[in-house]
Amino acid sequence: MKKLIGNAVVGQSGGPTAAINATLAGVIRGVLENVGDGAIKTLYGMRNGVEGLLEERLVNLNELFADEKNIDMLEHTPAAALGSCRKKLPKAGENDAVYEKLLAIFKKYNIRYFFYIGGNDSMDTVAKLSAYTKGHDYEMCIMGVPKTIDNDLVVTDHTPGFGSAAKYIAVTMQEIIRDCAVYTTPAVTIVEIMGRDAGWLTAAAGIGLAANGIVPDLIYLPERAFNKEEFFEDVRAVLAKHPNVVIAVSEGIRFADGTYVCEGFGIASTDAFGHKQLSGTGKALEHAVKAELGCKVRSVELNISQRCGAHIASATDLAESVTVGRAAVKAASEGVTREMMIIVRDSTKPYTYHVDHSDVSKIANQIKEVPAEFINARANHITKECAEYLLPLIAGEGTPAYAQGLPQFFIID
Amino acid sequence: MKKLIGNAVVGQSGGPTAAINATLAGVIRGVLENVGDGAIKTLYGMRNGVEGLLEERLVNLNELFADEKNIDMLEHTPAAALGSCRKKLPKAGENDAVYEKLLAIFKKYNIRYFFYIGGNDSMDTVAKLSAYTKGHDYEMCIMGVPKTIDNDLVVTDHTPGFGSAAKYIAVTMQEIIRDCAVYTTPAVTIVEIMGRDAGWLTAAAGIGLAANGIVPDLIYLPERAFNKEEFFEDVRAVLAKHPNVVIAVSEGIRFADGTYVCEGFGIASTDAFGHKQLSGTGKALEHAVKAELGCKVRSVELNISQRCGAHIASATDLAESVTVGRAAVKAASEGVTREMMIIVRDSTKPYTYHVDHSDVSKIANQIKEVPAEFINARANHITKECAEYLLPLIAGEGTPAYAQGLPQFFIID
Numbered sequence: 001m002k003k004l005i006g007n008a009v010v011g012q013s014g015g016p017t018a019a020i021n022a023t024l025a026g027v028i029r030g031v032l033e034n035v036g037d038g039a040i041k042t043l044y045g046m047r048n049g050v051e052g053l054l055e056e057r058l059v060n061l062n063e064l065f066a067d068e069k070n071i072d073m074l075e076h077t078p079a080a081a082l083g084s085c086r087k088k089l090p091k092a093g094e095n096d097a098v099y100e101k102l103l104a105i106f107k108k109y110n111i112r113y114f115f116y117i118g119g120n121d122s123m124d125t126v127a128k129l130s131a132y133t134k135g136h137d138y139e140m141c142i143m144g145v146p147k148t149i150d151n152d153l154v155v156t157d158h159t160p161g162f163g164s165a166a167k168y169i170a171v172t173m174q175e176i177i178r179d180c181a182v183y184t185t186p187a188v189t190i191v192e193i194m195g196r197d198a199g200w201l202t203a204a205a206g207i208g209l210a211a212n213g214i215v216p217d218l219i220y221l222p223e224r225a226f227n228k229e230e231f232f233e234d235v236r237a238v239l240a241k242h243p244n245v246v247i248a249v250s251e252g253i254r255f256a257d258g259t260y261v262c263e264g265f266g267i268a269s270t271d272a273f274g275h276k277q278l279s280g281t282g283k284a285l286e287h288a289v290k291a292e293l294g295c296k297v298r299s300v301e302l303n304i305s306q307r308c309g310a311h312i313a314s315a316t317d318l319a320e321s322v323t324v325g326r327a328a329v330k331a332a333s334e335g336v337t338r339e340m341m342i343i344v345r346d347s348t349k350p351y352t353y354h355v356d357h358s359d360v361s362k363i364a365n366q367i368k369e370v371p372a373e374f375i376n377a378r379a380n381h382i383t384k385e386c387a388e389y390l391l392p393l394i395a396g397e398g399t400p401a402y403a404q405g406l407p408q409f410f411i412i413d
Numbered sequence: 414m415k416k417l418i419g420n421a422v423v424g425q426s427g428g429p430t431a432a433i434n435a436t437l438a439g440v441i442r443g444v445l446e447n448v449g450d451g452a453i454k455t456l457y458g459m460r461n462g463v464e465g466l467l468e469e470r471l472v473n474l475n476e477l478f479a480d481e482k483n484i485d486m487l488e489h490t491p492a493a494a495l496g497s498c499r500k501k502l503p504k505a506g507e508n509d510a511v512y513e514k515l516l517a518i519f520k521k522y523n524i525r526y527f528f529y530i531g532g533n534d535s536m537d538t539v540a541k542l543s544a545y546t547k548g549h550d551y552e553m554c555i556m557g558v559p560k561t562i563d564n565d566l567v568v569t570d571h572t573p574g575f576g577s578a579a580k581y582i583a584v585t586m587q588e589i590i591r592d593c594a595v596y597t598t599p600a601v602t603i604v605e606i607m608g609r610d611a612g613w614l615t616a617a618a619g620i621g622l623a624a625n626g627i628v629p630d631l632i633y634l635p636e637r638a639f640n641k642e643e644f645f646e647d648v649r650a651v652l653a654k655h656p657n658v659v660i661a662v663s664e665g666i667r668f669a670d671g672t673y674v675c676e677g678f679g680i681a682s683t684d685a686f687g688h689k690q691l692s693g694t695g696k697a698l699e700h701a702v703k704a705e706l707g708c709k710v711r712s713v714e715l716n717i718s719q720r721c722g723a724h725i726a727s728a729t730d731l732a733e734s735v736t737v738g739r740a741a742v743k744a745a746s747e748g749v750t751r752e753m754m755i756i757v758r759d760s761t762k763p764y765t766y767h768v769d770h771s772d773v774s775k776i777a778n779q780i781k782e783v784p785a786e787f788i789n790a791r792a793n794h795i796t797k798e799c800a801e802y803l804l805p806l807i808a809g810e811g812t813p814a815y816a817q818g819l820p821q822f823f824i825i826d
Contacts, residue, residue, distance in 0.1 A: 012595075016592045048596070048597055078588050078592060079588075079591040080595045083595050083596070083597070084595040086596075172718055172722075172724075174820055174822065175491050175721040175723055175724065175820075176721065178721060179429045179491060179717050179720070181492065182496050182497040183496070184496070210817075211816070211819050212819055300714075301714065304592050305589070305715075305718070307592070311724075312725065394818035394819075395818045396818065399810070399812075403624070404808070405580060405727070406584065406624050406627075408625075409587065
């Protein structure tokens, strides 16, 4: 493939993370440092992903980030500075109008490079756009750049964004365990963690297994069926040992019949307006344990802070995110297209990795689960092997700069 | 009063905070540095407050903290390292058996100094013990050392522990506002914040008013009656301006008739002191807004992380907490008794303060609310004056030391 020379566009898509802007910063650095050796002239940012691109809501990033200080600040800014979207493209061949519109916009702005930073759904967009542009005479380079706190993309060892969320969870869990240790009255604390159908984030609650040994008493991942009776047995066994039980559960745990735990307990509560209230997984288990064991129970949902907690980001994750973004520019300028950037782990002790790329069409719409050897036999905790695998990803504190006690974030108006 | 020479006991009581161990560290430093000039020989720590004291569960803190490094680590450890309790003492005169038992223990261990670190309920314990020991021939010095994230103790300008919780909330709010800004679809995010019947912590969500200008759209404190119709009007008005509405609400907001907003939804349970246990205010409002406006709504409960978030503690708060603890030892050794240590603010710009003490019997069982001039006329936000008052309390990041990516805490087994 001959070297393409033109402009580039970069977008962010899917749920926010503490590191997606670090990846954007990496793409910007790659262009401004000219790692593509003249391939890319102007880098445009699409506001709100392809949704904004279709409305030609573009911003000139070369100009916006001419001052290095802005890039530094961007690296520590949580969520998606360009805005995000959850737009799903139609299958190429079914409804080509949207692709024709996109192509017209690419031609209008002389865009030859398309970088899309996102997770599973975003890689679907990248794969579809790759498929559409493949047969076309307007040559383009389409690149996926991974990002998801869920860590559920296949092929790549892990995803940028995961390490920071994992660090938030691991650190917060250390604090919650201290908080729960102060009273002598028996009490159960259930911490609900994100991750949809993959248990990686919940597993991060147990990272202490490979470090200081301080971990929740019980950890339940969605990769294994949740057995109510065994769960009550597990809780009773811990209560027999000490009064302060701490449990980490994934939001996505399900019973053997496939029903989500948050649906299956059928907690009958109605709100002030007479509407039936749908509880979260933690809340459902809180009610179940209270009914079964009669002791004090509370549930804590880490909620969106676990994905936007830039103040306790993993320095390793931020550095890798920048590296992956920069490498995407380099690879694209060398003719790589229709691929997603991946992280390849070379060694765990000491932790080393390199960046590569892989066919995006084989990555999109797949889910990488926590493997069997990372979960204990009873399916109520992770293995030490799992903790050792996760530990290097939370190394270092990627703290933002502070002014008057508040973090300094870069905002694109 | 002649100088008492003997041993001392220190305890922690009530809910955990990120700074209560810094105050304990201050008391330990005071004793080890001999600020009392020989008054105190051995400092005992009572496990689980007066509950453990009554069982003679004591730990020799001079020995445990002989190594300075342990004190440094303790300063950054969240929750109560000695353990806590919620034990309420009977009124002196009603049932003196418990006081007689305490006195026997004081005599047995030659304890002449009693330091109790806690909030409103703990000051009740201090006041009662003060009243009991006053007429007694066994002379003792009884000191209250303030701690509460709620900042609801009277007389003192603010309480140790508040600044760190306020910083957690202020920083997290900056991140949540970024997280909420990424989509173009109208959405309302309701963040529920602790504080019981005082709005100080919820006010901290608006600290940006005095700094970078980035604040939630609406803030509702428990000091003003919550009007559902005005609330819907407020939300509609913000939605007319931009799609991403962020609202901070106190867990303790009530309607004009005194009913808690969460009561139609949550469970009205009470703690050992007869206080209503509040939860579900955010969830109740989430359902109400969804029913009324039909747009996407979610609620986020900051939950216990806001009180144990040592990783984003306020450096100012930690330093003050140590200072107050040390000053309590100094004051007690000079004959001060039956008083609570207080912080007196000398100036806001620049922020300066000094430590004093005040009659604990006039502090216990009172609640300091957010004053009228700190709340705007519509009662849906704080004033700039309020933000300026709060801002110095979150200055600086009091971060713990990290090992292998995890914070290092000091644990008393």
